[in-house]
Amino acid sequence: MTEERGSPGTARPGGRTAKTRAAVLAATFEALGERGYAELTMDRIAGRSGVHAATIYRRWGTVESIVADLFLDRSTRIPVPDTGSLAGDLRALARGIAAFYADRGHRALIEGAVVAAARRPDLAAVLGEFFEERRRETARIVHRAVERGESAADTDADEVMGALGAPFYYRLLIARRPIDAAFADSVAAATHAATLAGAYVLAAPAASDASTDDEPEPS
Amino acid sequence: MTEERGSPGTARPGGRTAKTRAAVLAATFEALGERGYAELTMDRIAGRSGVHAATIYRRWGTVESIVADLFLDRSTRIPVPDTGSLAGDLRALARGIAAFYADRGHRALIEGAVVAAARRPDLAAVLGEFFEERRRETARIVHRAVERGESAADTDADEVMGALGAPFYYRLLIARRPIDAAFADSVAAATHAATLAGAYVLAAPAASDASTDDEPEPS
Numbered sequence: 001m002t003e004e005r006g007s008p009g010t011a012r013p014g015g016r017t018a019k020t021r022a023a024v025l026a027a028t029f030e031a032l033g034e035r036g037y038a039e040l041t042m043d044r045i046a047g048r049s050g051v052h053a054a055t056i057y058r059r060w061g062t063v064e065s066i067v068a069d070l071f072l073d074r075s076t077r078i079p080v081p082d083t084g085s086l087a088g089d090l091r092a093l094a095r096g097i098a099a100f101y102a103d104r105g106h107r108a109l110i111e112g113a114v115v116a117a118a119r120r121p122d123l124a125a126v127l128g129e130f131f132e133e134r135r136r137e138t139a140r141i142v143h144r145a146v147e148r149g150e151s152a153a154d155t156d157a158d159e160v161m162g163a164l165g166a167p168f169y170y171r172l173l174i175a176r177r178p179i180d181a182a183f184a185d186s187v188a189a190a191t192h193a194a195t196l197a198g199a200y201v202l203a204a205p206a207a208s209d210a211s212t213d214d215e216p217e218p219s
Numbered sequence: 220m221t222e223e224r225g226s227p228g229t230a231r232p233g234g235r236t237a238k239t240r241a242a243v244l245a246a247t248f249e250a251l252g253e254r255g256y257a258e259l260t261m262d263r264i265a266g267r268s269g270v271h272a273a274t275i276y277r278r279w280g281t282v283e284s285i286v287a288d289l290f291l292d293r294s295t296r297i298p299v300p301d302t303g304s305l306a307g308d309l310r311a312l313a314r315g316i317a318a319f320y321a322d323r324g325h326r327a328l329i330e331g332a333v334v335a336a337a338r339r340p341d342l343a344a345v346l347g348e349f350f351e352e353r354r355r356e357t358a359r360i361v362h363r364a365v366e367r368g369e370s371a372a373d374t375d376a377d378e379v380m381g382a383l384g385a386p387f388y389y390r391l392l393i394a395r396r397p398i399d400a401a402f403a404d405s406v407a408a409a410t411h412a413a414t415l416a417g418a419y420v421l422a423a424p425a426a427s428d429a430s431t432d433d434e435p436e437p438s
Contacts, residue, residue, distance in 0.1 A: 037337050111337040114392050118256045118330045128395035135394075163409060166389030170381060173333050174388050175354075176347035182422070190382060190413035197412030199405055 023049040024056060025070045033105030037112040040067070064116035068123045071113040072130055074106065080138050086145035086195070090164060091188040093138060097168050098184035107172055114173060135161040142195075151195055159200035164191045242268040243275055244289045252324030256331040259286070283335035287342045290332040291349055293325065299357050305364035305414070309383060310407040312357060316387050317403035326391055333392060354380040361414075370414055378419035383410045 027049035031040055040063055046053035060066045078100050081092035100106050117124035139157035146153055167187045171177050194200065246268035250259055259282055265272040279285045297319050300311035319325050336343035354377050361376035386406045390396050413419065 036340075038340060111333075114330075115334045115337045117392075117395070118334045121255075121257060124395055127393070131394050159405065162389060162394060163386060165393070166385040167382060169393050170385035170388050173336075173392060174346070174384070175350050175381060176336070176343055186378065186418055189416070190409075190418035193416030193418055194409035194412045197408070197416075199409035199412055203401070 020051055020055065020059070021069075024051055024060075024066060025073055027051075028066050028070050029074070029105050029109070032108035032112065033103065036104070037067075037108045037115065040108075040112065062120075064112075064120055064123060067109065067112035068116045068120075068126060071109050071116075072126070074109065075100075075130065075134070080140060082141075082144070086141065086148075086150045087188070087192050089141040089145075090192050091185060093141065094164060094168075094184035094188040094191075095181055097165065098179050098181055101168060101172060101179050110169070110172060131165075135165075138164075145195075152198065152201070154202045155195060156200045156202045160191060160195050163194065163200065164188065239270055239274065239278070240288075243270055243279075243285060244292055246270075247285050247289050248293070248324050248328070251327035251331065252322065255323070256286075256327045256334065259327075259331065281339075283331075283339055283342060286328065286331035287335045287339075287345060290328050290335075291345070293328065294319075294349065294353070299359060301360075301363070305360065305367075305369045306407070306411050308360040308364075309411050310404060312360065313383060313387075313403035313407040313410075314400055316384065317398050317400055320387060320391060320398050329388070329391060350384075354384075357383075364414075371417065371420070373421045374414060375419045375421045379410060379414050382413060382419065383407065 024045060028040070028045050031044050031048055035044075042053055042056060042063055045063070045066065046056055049056075056066070060069065078093075078096045081089050081096070083089050083092055101110070113123075113127055117127045135158050138161045142151060142155055142157035142160050145151040146155060164187060167183075167190075168179060171179055171183070243264060246264050247259070250263050250267055254263075261272055261275060261282055264282070264285065265275055268275075275285070279288065297312075297315045300308050300315070302308050302311055320329070332342075332346055336346045357380045358376035361370060361374055361379050364370040365372055365374060383406060386402075386409075387398060390398050390402070
């Protein structure tokens with residue numbers, strides 16, 4: 001699927017391929033916002049985008065591939081804040097996530113991305129890597145807090161950022177309840193308290209695997 | 220779909236219908252454990268269960284419906300602990316969730332349940348209600364902590380239980396990384412610290428909606 005996009009002459013910025021991609025992704029996002037993931041079909045995307053269904057099939061193959069492409073395209077738009085304090089940064093980031101998912105299209109999009117991952121192991125890997133990269137980017141918040149002495153040096157920044165994001169995805173995909181700024185603030189306060197309490201610490205390099213119970217416990 | 224199961228004579232315990240259901244659910248769970256959700260098909264379920272595909276189609280209609288049914292059937296098996304302390308209960312419950320999802324079949328099952336919810340609003344409602352009921356059940360942990368004076372009286376037990384579960388679903392569905400007892404202990408410690416820090420408090424009855432910014436803030 002990517003070889004067509006990656007080959008020279010077909011993917012030049014502003015060229016016909018880039019315009020086709022932009023039209024298809026925009027149409028998909030609009031369709032998701034209006035009718036949700038359950039009613040997203042190739043025909044609907046073709047009709048809205050004005051791109052021939054045959055062209056879409058050739059390039060993406062399935063609705064899942066389009067959704068995965070769109071997800072990667074849009075999810076980088078949540079900014080990484082720098083307010084001067086860990087509490088402020090966590091709160092601003094949580095509010096950014098809440099604002100992102102206030103859009104029905106984005107809610108349908110993450111749902112579609114998880115469906116794509118469930119059906120296609122290759123897309124599952126792409127999704128996992130995207131979120132890993134996203135946690136790495138936002139982990140700067142924690143590194144700065146460590147530099148300022150707000151947080152312990154052995155804080156696991158990846159775990160902190162996972163903890164900040166997790167409650168949003170639980171709400172969206174599992175509990176299926178709305179997200180608002182009050183929820184974002186509660187998530188940020190919880191992540192801050194848990195970080196300061198030492199709940200997210202890097203494992204010591206030589207530590208044994210805590211998932212096994214056959215090691216003697218120090219006591 | 221449920222009218223057939225609910226009508227008298229077809230759903231009597233131990234009867235043919237109950238045996239068919241048990242065979243189909245067991246076959247689905249085995250297939251999920253072996254090959255994951257991506258390769259789950261009606262034909263595979265029929266072949267494994269020894270139940271005619273036509274019978275399965277008539278009763279469930281789609282793979283999604285079978286997955287939703289199986290999910291509700293199995294997910295009630297995570298016990299609600301009573302260790303005598305909030306920290307101990309949270310840790311035991313988190314370890315119970317981790318043990319449940321150590322089984323590949325259960326990991327494929329929650330993924331399949333989210334797919335079912337994305338494609339079928341009726342199944343989304345069933346999933347949301349199931350987790351609400353599950354949080355209500357496990358909230359006893361928090362109510363007992365309040366009675367013991369470990370936790371403030373205005374602790375939002377529903378939010379605490381959501382916070383305990385969320386990181387597991389984030390790992391499974393989004394980050395797509397393994398879950399072990401060390402992770403469970405970290406989640407339990409984080410939830411405990413955040414609860415004691417007051418991150419999960421019930422909204423005051425007369426408070427204005429914090430999601431709107433057009434209300435004057437008391438200060």
